[in-house]
Amino acid sequence: MRQRIEVIHSDPDQDIRQFIETVSEDLTDIDRFHNISISPKRQARLEEYYKSTLASLKDIPFRHLNQDGKIDYLLIQNFLNRDLRQLGLTAEKNKKSKPLLGFALGIVGLCEDRQNMKKMDGKKAAQEIFEIGKQISETQAKIQAQKIKVDKTSAFRATRTVDELRAHLEEWYGFYNGYDPLFSWWVKEPYGKVKKQLEELPALIKERLVGIDPNDNDAIVGDPIGREGLLADLESEIIPYTPEQLLEIAEEEYVWCELEMKKASHELGYGDEWRNALEHVKNLYVEPGNQPELIHFLAQEATDYVEKHDLVTVPRIAKENWRMFMMSPERQQINPFFLGGTSIIVSYPTDTMDHEAKMMSMRGNNIHFSRSTVFHEMIPGHHLQYHMMARHKPYRQMFFTAFWTEGWALYWEMILWDKKFPESPENRIGMLFWRMHRCARIVFSVKFHLGQMSPQECIDLLVYKVGHERATAEGEVRRSFAGDYSPLYQAGYMLGALQIYALRKEVVDSGKMTEKQFHDRVLQANMMPIELLRALLKEQHITPEFKSSWRFYNGR
Template identity: 50%
Template sequence: MLSFLTFKRIIELYMPILKRVFFFVVFVSSLTFQTAHANELYEMISQFEADKYALMRKYTIQESAEYYERFSKFYADWSGALKQVAFDKLSQQGKVDYILLKNQLDKELYFLKIKQKDFEEVAYVTEFAAPIYTFIRERRRGAPVNAIALAKTFDEMLGAIKGSREKISKAIPFSSWQKADKASDIVRSLRENLKESCEFYKGYEPLFTWWVEKPYDTLSVSLKLYEDFLRKHYVNTSVKDDGSGIIGRPIGREALIKSLQTEFISYSPEEIIAIAQKQFAWCDAEMLKASQAMGFGNNWKAAMEKVKNMYVPAGQQPALIDSLAEEAIRFVEQHNLITVPALAKETWRMRMMSPQAQKINPFFLGGEEIIISYPTNTMEHREKMMSMRGNNPHFSRATVQHELIPGHHLQQFMNERYKPYRNVFDTPFWIEGWALYWEFNLWDKDFPKTPEDRIGMLFWRMHRCARIIFSLNYHLGKMTPQQCIDFLVERVGHEYANAAAEVRRSFTGGYGPLYQIAYMVGGLQFYGLRKELVDSGKMTEKDFHDRILHEGNIPVDLVRAILTNQPLKEDHKATWKFAQ
């Protein structure tokens, strides 16, 4: 038999190997666990996303008949494949994923067809360009080029462009600036892809460089002039800029309703506006209470002015943000509201936003990094003061936890670790709604300590109400960008430059038409679900919050379906009246 000391030496000798074996077993077990819980459609969803982006990387002329035809076929093929799945045999998680994929296919095809219809109405502006399109398609596989013939083709295109421009200039102008923009975008897409194709051969094919370089340069300039001409060729009664300098694209009521349906929202645009107005009325009453507590009576704007002027000096904003972030983390942990992994607390960080970016994002942005808006030396004095006043400590107290923990940073941290394949279905109603929900929840738990804190939180709550009202009315054709700016200044108390930046961000920042309503509407969804499951005693608050972050970034209506084990059909439609 081995002595104790001998046994001990053997254990010490082989312990590093044993540790590696142990952690390998744990790792494999973890992968097996995640695969088992990824459910039946995990691979199908992953393949759909991979296929889509593979095609997007190949068919780069997005304003072309080729692009629209290929992607119409893509969605039709995938819809056919999904129909082969036996929905009734799926688990609850599988049924949710089926509904999500079906909805994604329907949504993307619907908006593709709208864009295709707009394209077909003005596609004649490049009817002369078939040889260029052929050259671009053949270049994808590196086809040999007859440089002399291509130079001749490019030279002939100059006359074709001139003829097309003369013909269009004599015809009735486009009926709207949107159509003019679409026509111009078709030429821009062609020009940019032609540039890429020529750069592929330039320098590698000696004859190509010698023959084609100059004709291409001349053709590129001609296409750019044609593109600019088309963008301005519309009737004077079509107003593109109302004087604000902000040019968006209102989508209209029909597209708004379809967008809401694809987000599994059971309300009409008008009903959502009414919900926002009701929330606004609550904010007004609470704002008056805070104003009175500060000694300003019913003059809440004077109370807000005092709060704005409590900004920290230049250079001290990062220290403030750090302290506010730590305060929010302590609060949710001390109240046992949610699990905050140690690594999530460790890995958040901050950086400053450039003056140029602050013209679009006058406040914070967040995630793993919190991006701070605060003045820099290159700003005008007036800009500096508006930035400091708009990012004062009491306004910031509501937004730091929104951006970091328990908001966006914790959200993204968990997304990368739990059902990440569902990120293909990402929705602002889950992303922004979750962060806004925490503003509701922390308010209820007396997170704001002073009247000034309450004014800071109420400012943002009023801001979310206003976002719903101005963005939906804009897309319904009832408000212009300038009216939206004025509304934010008068109704919410924004600094003018910050209001202009907010409206610019809403309509030209690359966000979808429902993005700005998603904050409060998504927040109300989570708030309604919390009442249903936590206030009723069916779940603890911590379990409720943890479960949400384990289900991935999906419409809240389907989060509810998972948490309540709701019976589902493959053509699921939202009926949930969460705002009641």
């Protein structure tokens, strides 16, 4: 019997919010309990939950909802359909890694028995662990003899799964060891051997099947999702463009950036050789120790500007309460620039870095690059955004999309450019560098997932097409494909910004809203795909069968 979420109908708009909050908590509980990613039980439980919850959603009378309620209905419907589809895609990926994981279900079974508090039989557990060890030995022998044929991406995914299984097995062993004397007597010896095997297996897979040095922590492999995967993600983001059309948009925006770069380059005396002008700007960095002072000044400058020109509401708490931290050298290998939100985390060299790394960090975080980064991360960018998200419809934060989150911050780079906030050619070059970078992000992320670019080619694109330092380019690509970001995340910066920019034209340039009203409404709506934000702000007629149709890009 499938569980259904109860809907009361006393107030449909309250019902839909309660429905969303219930789904959020339910999924947190399911994920916490069914916490092994490749578990068939996890797969089945989630599939059952998504389907039954979608059925329950139909009990809410859509036509009786106000506009915000209808948007909430579409958001949770899209969320559930997306996750259900993703569940199937993940299962297909896991099948490709299966030849390397014949022992995995044995570990899953032990861990799930413990989770369900089944009575422990130490002798039986020892035999099961012994059998798992034999299976791992057979897998290792087949890899050595080149008898397992798995593509590099699936092999690399298998190494992450082995690491996850080892951690779960360690938790399983630690739960009983010492507390159950018979368990320890039986299991200690075979467990020790299996633990060692699980520590060794990922290195063997990396060396023999992935083709990378097991000790190379900087290697970039990634996990391309293919054209069908990209189309599915675009559907979830409610964007009616193909991957190929996204590449065309990126190229058109890049051409505009390059023309503007040449204009600024001429002002500095470098003619059309804008890369030489970019080199000039890169060398305009502050001395070691002075970066925090610069960041504080730049944050205040941007805040003062948006308040003076009445562009957006900046609550006093948001303005006063932000903190700064320095990024470790290790973390800078993945995040070579700044990070932000509730705080700003600043990249700049330490005395432990070698000379080349120091210079690349200083040049990559120079005064004029940093100017855009600071207001992107702080006010009016992410810091203001997160402040408002916590206070206005916070339940919508579960509908995360980079097109809204990152699009908002980059949108401000576009608006402040239009308002001539960057007065000097050096400041314009600093802003254009980031615009070019976001164009390149669309290109390298989409082409990587289409199988048209390797990680190394992505790095080269950032170096030669944008002017990155090689170390910062490597960090950007490593960050993009390490598995912490969704396939369309990097494309979301520019495309989300273009969506918000186009929506602004529709409601501000037409006189329906002032700039401040528009910006406040966007923040108070909280997170959602931009086309749904458009339907909300323009009070469009919508139905539960809503489909993406907004062609937001009209070219340069």
